[in-house]
Amino acid sequence: MERSLEFRGIGKLYPGVRALEDISFKAEGGKVLALLGENGAGKSTLLKIMSGDQRADEGVVLLNGEEVHFSDPRDAIAAGVSVIYQERQLIPSMSVMENMFPGALPKTKAGLFDRARLRRDASEIIEKFGLPIDPTEQVGRLNVAYQQMVEIMKAYRRDSQVIAFDEPTAPLTDAEINILFEIIRQLKAEGKVVIYVSHRLAEIFQIADEIVVLKDGCLVKTLTTAQTGESELIHAMVGRDIGDTYSQLSRNESFGDVVLEVKNLKTQYVRDASFKIRRGEVLGFAGLVGAGRTEVARALFGADPVTGGEIILDGESVTFKTPREAIDHGVALCPEDRKEQGLTLQSSIKNNIAMPVVDKLGTSLFVDRTQMTGLADTAVSRYSIKTPSIDKIVMELSGGNQQKVILGRWTNEKMTTKLLILDEPTKGIDVGTKAEIYQMVCDFAKQGLAVIFISSELTEVINLADNIVVMHNGHVTGIVPRQEATEESVLALAMME
Amino acid sequence: MQKVSITRRIMRDKATPLLIIFIVLTVITMTISSGVLDGKPFSALFTDGFMASGNLLNIFYNLVIQCIMMCGIACILIGGNIDLSVAGQATLNAMIFAWLCQNTALPWPVVLLICLALATCCGLANTLLVNLLKFPPFIATIGMASIYSGLCNVITAGNNIQIARASFISMAKVTLWDRFPATFLFAIALVIIYQFVLSRTTFGRSIYMSGGNANAARLSGLKPNRIRMILFINNSILAAIGGLLWSANIKLASPTAIISATPDMKVISASILGGVSFMGGAGHLGGALVALLLLNVFDNMLTVLDVQSYWNIFAQGFLLVVALIIDYISAERRRKALLVR
Numbered sequence: 001m002e003r004s005l006e007f008r009g010i011g012k013l014y015p016g017v018r019a020l021e022d023i024s025f026k027a028e029g030g031k032v033l034a035l036l037g038e039n040g041a042g043k044s045t046l047l048k049i050m051s052g053d054q055r056a057d058e059g060v061v062l063l064n065g066e067e068v069h070f071s072d073p074r075d076a077i078a079a080g081v082s083v084i085y086q087e088r089q090l091i092p093s094m095s096v097m098e099n100m101f102p103g104a105l106p107k108t109k110a111g112l113f114d115r116a117r118l119r120r121d122a123s124e125i126i127e128k129f130g131l132p133i134d135p136t137e138q139v140g141r142l143n144v145a146y147q148q149m150v151e152i153m154k155a156y157r158r159d160s161q162v163i164a165f166d167e168p169t170a171p172l173t174d175a176e177i178n179i180l181f182e183i184i185r186q187l188k189a190e191g192k193v194v195i196y197v198s199h200r201l202a203e204i205f206q207i208a209d210e211i212v213v214l215k216d217g218c219l220v221k222t223l224t225t226a227q228t229g230e231s232e233l234i235h236a237m238v239g240r241d242i243g244d245t246y247s248q249l250s251r252n253e254s255f256g257d258v259v260l261e262v263k264n265l266k267t268q269y270v271r272d273a274s275f276k277i278r279r280g281e282v283l284g285f286a287g288l289v290g291a292g293r294t295e296v297a298r299a300l301f302g303a304d305p306v307t308g309g310e311i312i313l314d315g316e317s318v319t320f321k322t323p324r325e326a327i328d329h330g331v332a333l334c335p336e337d338r339k340e341q342g343l344t345l346q347s348s349i350k351n352n353i354a355m356p357v358v359d360k361l362g363t364s365l366f367v368d369r370t371q372m373t374g375l376a377d378t379a380v381s382r383y384s385i386k387t388p389s390i391d392k393i394v395m396e397l398s399g400g401n402q403q404k405v406i407l408g409r410w411t412n413e414k415m416t417t418k419l420l421i422l423d424e425p426t427k428g429i430d431v432g433t434k435a436e437i438y439q440m441v442c443d444f445a446k447q448g449l450a451v452i453f454i455s456s457e458l459t460e461v462i463n464l465a466d467n468i469v470v471m472h473n474g475h476v477t478g479i480v481p482r483q484e485a486t487e488e489s490v491l492a493l494a495m496m497e
Numbered sequence: 498m499q500k501v502s503i504t505r506r507i508m509r510d511k512a513t514p515l516l517i518i519f520i521v522l523t524v525i526t527m528t529i530s531s532g533v534l535d536g537k538p539f540s541a542l543f544t545d546g547f548m549a550s551g552n553l554l555n556i557f558y559n560l561v562i563q564c565i566m567m568c569g570i571a572c573i574l575i576g577g578n579i580d581l582s583v584a585g586q587a588t589l590n591a592m593i594f595a596w597l598c599q600n601t602a603l604p605w606p607v608v609l610l611i612c613l614a615l616a617t618c619c620g621l622a623n624t625l626l627v628n629l630l631k632f633p634p635f636i637a638t639i640g641m642a643s644i645y646s647g648l649c650n651v652i653t654a655g656n657n658i659q660i661a662r663a664s665f666i667s668m669a670k671v672t673l674w675d676r677f678p679a680t681f682l683f684a685i686a687l688v689i690i691y692q693f694v695l696s697r698t699t700f701g702r703s704i705y706m707s708g709g710n711a712n713a714a715r716l717s718g719l720k721p722n723r724i725r726m727i728l729f730i731n732n733s734i735l736a737a738i739g740g741l742l743w744s745a746n747i748k749l750a751s752p753t754a755i756i757s758a759t760p761d762m763k764v765i766s767a768s769i770l771g772g773v774s775f776m777g778g779a780g781h782l783g784g785a786l787v788a789l790l791l792l793n794v795f796d797n798m799l800t801v802l803d804v805q806s807y808w809n810i811f812a813q814g815f816l817l818v819v820a821l822i823i824d825y826i827s828a829e830r831r832r833k834a835l836l837v838r
Binding site: 073077085088091093104 | 696
């Protein structure tokens with residue numbers, strides 16, 4: 001019988017938000033169906049409903065034509081539906097083989113745990129995948145790519161009929177992505193239903209047969225890969241063309257005095273960095289991962305100790321021992337890792353925005369709550385943060401809105417920010433919000449802020465920044481003005497081949 | 498395919514250095530206590546030194562109760578939870594046991610069964626707070642500990658109760674080879690059985706899984722809540738047995754003796770020192786047992802050295818903090834392994 005997974009009229013309500021509305025489509029066996037949409041479009045919710053982690057409020061799920069009701073992940077697994085989540089669901093302290101067979105460990109005739117058989121079974125699958133992994137090795141000791149493979153093998157060995165991947169390539173290198181795609185093609189050849197969620201359009205064209213586009217919890221379009229193109233997809237996702245996002249930006253044209261000059265900066269990771277930035281300028285930082293861009297930012301913000309060189313801020317030589325000193329001198333950092341370093345996730349929007357200025361609100365002892373609310377309200381309306389209330393917990397916001405909260409923190413009227421450092425501000429953020437953030441960066445520059453914009457997306461840096469600092473292996477290898485920058489020239493400097 | 502050799506596994510195990518420290522410490526304690534350094538003959542070791550039967554038996558009697566409690570607590574820790582109400586539960590059960598023996602004519606095995614039923618209820622109470630009301634286990638069990646210890650004092654207005662069943666006491670104090678407590682064999686057997694369950698049964702492995710990553714375990718179809726319930730009840734029953742043996746040793750049930758001796762803290766310290774992760778998902782009873790032996794010999798060494806007994810408490814706390822730091826660092830490393838390349 002033909003395998004298939006069908007959604008019929010699925011709807012899901014969260015308190016105050018409609019997460020999904022009337023979603024209907026059918027994924028067939030032997031095909032890869034890509035689920036595409038901006039952050040917050042409802043992809044994750046749909047996956048959760050599929051895996052039995054959450055229940056739909058409306059509609060039904062049909063597996064091989066029969067209605068199924070999963071109330072628990074156990075039900076979904078038993079029915080042959082596996083979801084491989086973005087956050088790996090592994091147990092780091094346990095062996096690879098046990099991680100592949102959780103909840104299904106083999107037993108001996110006496111009813112005991114059969115380690116030998118587990119090892120045989122696991123080795124068999126690992127060999128089939130052609131991976132150099134020892135089944136008895138602790139998962140926590142594997143690198144991220146292999147951990148991801150363990151996760152896939154776990155789904156594979158369950159003999160799942162439906163396997164869904166949630167952004168599986170995020171932590172993988174190109175070579176590893178090829179292995180993954182090989183595996184996905186194998187699953188497809190075996191007639192399994194494969195559902196593939198990703199932000200990366202290039203990948204979708206490589207692997208998917210059909211594409212379902214979601215937006216704001218609704219199904220916008222169902223497309224066949226062979227009959228569509230990148231621009232049509234983006235158009236469907238965003239609801240407009242963003243092909244010429246960059247040309248539509250209203251940029252700052254007039255630069256002021258030099259705000260920051262860095263001469264031969266050295267830290268534990270940075271070998272030699274020199275550059276200048278003027279008021280109203282957007283200075284891009286390009287380079288490969290590990291080139292030392294984040295480390296320059298951390299040194300400027302007083303988060304890493306400086307071991308050599310000079311930082312001159314507004315004509316004055318400074319050394320910040322703590323971020324507090326940097327903040328008091330008008331330096332702000334939106335760190336690379338939003339969730340770990342940027343926000344207190346369990347706290348409200350209001351609290352997150354007021355965090356660095358809470359001692360400036362009201363009298364010395366008591367916080368002025370009205371002022372605090374005012375700051376948050378301004379930020380929410382100015383940056384159109386999508387939220388029902390400023391008391392909402394930041395964790396419940398989408399990535400783009402979280403990033404806006406951080407921006408709201410550093411640019412409110414209580415701050416005296418003159419240098420704003422954005423480290424990968426668009427990482428994991430959907431196309432539509434990205435365009436908004438680009439315009440915000442330009443607006444900051446217009447207000448006279450000096451903005452350092454660090455990004456691994458080359459297109460973004462060369463199109464947004466006025467000047468681009470390229471780093472390689474802890475050194476600044478070149479500073480290129482936007483007019484002269486091409487992806488090739490910048491990449492050549494970044495690789496220094 | 499690269500295989501992790503057994504030697505490498507042993508080298509990696511946190512219990513290995515402990516075992517070495519234990520042996521060294523034992524030798525030092527023996528040497529000092531024998532008085533060889535002061536010119537006494539070596540045989541003094543067996544008459545009034547470390548190996549003197551009084552000293553050894555004392556260690557063994559303590560170890561019996563600690564081993565029993567450890568089987569419960571270590572499993573709870575591996576499962577990613579904690580129970581700080583062990584001493585309180587042990588005391589409550591001992592008091593109820595003694596009270597029933599004194600005020601009813603029930604034969605002690607019946608009273609014992611009543612106590613075990615009570616222990617099951619205590620375990621269920623902890624489970625209820627954590628599973629249904631979603632209290633962090635730490636807070637829930639601290640609260641319960643206080644309730645139990647309060648109850649014990651209320652029952653007897655703070656007084657001790659004699660254990661009015663000589664047959665129970667003599668059973669708990671059966672000795673082998675002259676003076677050696679038979680219960681020690683029971684305790685060791687228990688440790689072996691529990692480790693066997695932990696490493697050789699699928700249930701045991703699922704304890705590690707739900708402790709190592711409860712969410713992953715749930716999404717893989719395991720039932721962390723059910724596992725937690727079993728662990729809490731198991732722990733409560735072992736705590737009760739520990740409490741009853743304790744009372745049998747001193748022939749009375751005291752509302753304060755066990756709690757003030759903090760055997761539970763010692764057992765938690767030993768478990769963590771021995772490589773059982775405070776964050777769950779890792780460790781084995783072998784390591785915990787070695788650490789427990791180490792702590793007891795260390796105690797004894799301080800006594801033999803005539804160190805003021807308050808230092809003993811200090812040293813115990815110090816060791817626990819060190820163990821926690823080591824555990825934190827290695828758990829952090831595991832957590833990071835899941836995050837960054």
